[in-house]
Amino acid sequence: MDALLRARAAGQSGLVTRTQARDAGLSPKAIEWRLGTGRWQVVHPGVYQTLPGRGGWETRAVAALLHAGPGAALTHESAAHEWGLIRQAPGTITVVIPAERRARPVEGVLIRRSRHAAARTDPRAWPHRTQVEHTVLDLCSGRGPDRAIALAAQAVGLELTSTGRLRSALGNRRGQRDRSLLLEVFAEVADGCESPAERRYVRDVERAHGLPHGRSQSPFGRVGRRDREYEWGVVVEVDGRLGHASWTDVQRDGRRDRSALVAGRVTLRCYWTDLVPSPCGLAGEVAQVLRARGWAGRPRRCGPGCSIDDSAQLWNLAPR
Structure with a gap:
């Protein structure tokens, strides 16, 4: 291999295409000799691994792009994994190519065609992927x-x-x-929402029941943030992890809650099961704590089946 082809292979997870090898001066016989001796391995038709044994998800992704040809880019879950938006690497590599082109289907690769492929591909990212x-x-x-x-x-x-x-x-x-x-x-x-659970809290607890608007991601300490904080010294932490928090997470949350209490703030920690299927009970609890800390308002029913009784004597009492 000449220096240019070796450098190209290094930047492509050890992979080269037959066209790239021919452009570098290798004859068909030289390519077949490398394949026959096991120095190279066929990954897809016309796509070769020059470093046998090298694998992994990104190597498969680059191989899919080289097979799909010019203008190909990772898309959907494959692009999301490369961007770091989803952790689990998809089993099938999804690639988009310009609508006017065709690519032979191969195992483990899903090829989409789009007239927007070029415009939506990030020009700087490698492996190539949608913006x-x-x-x-x-x-x-x-x-x-x-x-x-x-x-x-x-x-x-x-x-x-x-x-x-x-x-x-x-x-x-x-x-x-x-x-x-x-x-x-x-x-x-x-506005600061960072998870589905936080969104449900804002929509189904605060807005639906007429509670005051809290501040999202309120900073504390050097790098800390609180999910929701109210001006009366009430903090709401919304945990959407469905009870799968590690012991380390539990200890960190406990330290955060104690820190808030020392600073004169009371913390209400709620979970996904407090929000789904009905957040009304949680809304009533938050309202009571807010009134105990000085909020002069009162909650309202979110609908006919709401468990909050907005006419109850509790809400007629003056806040402390």
Whole structure:
């Protein structure tokens, strides 16, 4: 291998295409000799691994891109994994190519075609992938608000994008489903919501029951943040982990709660099961604590089945 081909292979997880090898001066016979002796291995038709034994998800992803040809980019879950938005590497590599091109199907690779492929591909990222904004929008389509806020908050939290850029990308996608819902989600992310559980708290506890508007991601200490803080010294921590927190997480949360108490703040810690299927009981508890700390308002029923009795004597008592 000449130096140029060796450098190209190094930048492609050890992979080269037959065209790249021929352009570097290798004859068909030289290529077949390398394959026959095991120095190279066939990954896909016309795509060879020059470092046998090298594997892993990213190697498979690069092999899929080389097989799909010019203009190919990772998309959907494959792009999201490369951006760090989802941890679990997808079993199937999903690639998008320009609509005018074709690519032979191969095992383990799903090839999509789109007339927007070039415009939505990030020009700087390697392996080539769709821009993070379009990756988020692809995965949000028809998946509901919880999925949308989790992905959008993750992308913004990692500083890969901003809610303004997400809205701009949405404006360029006329066929995007759930447009109004996504605009609402992006506004909530901009306001500080970082998880589906936090969104449900704001929507189903605060707004639905007429509670005061808390401050999202209120800073404390050097790097700490509180999920929701009210001016009466009440902090609400919203934990959406469905009871799977590690012992380390439990200890950290306990230290945070004690720190708040020392500073004169009381902490209410709630969980996904407090929000789903009914958040009314939690809303009543938050309202009582707020009134005990000086809030002069009173909650309201969110609907006919709400467990809060807004006419009860409790709410007629003057706040402390």
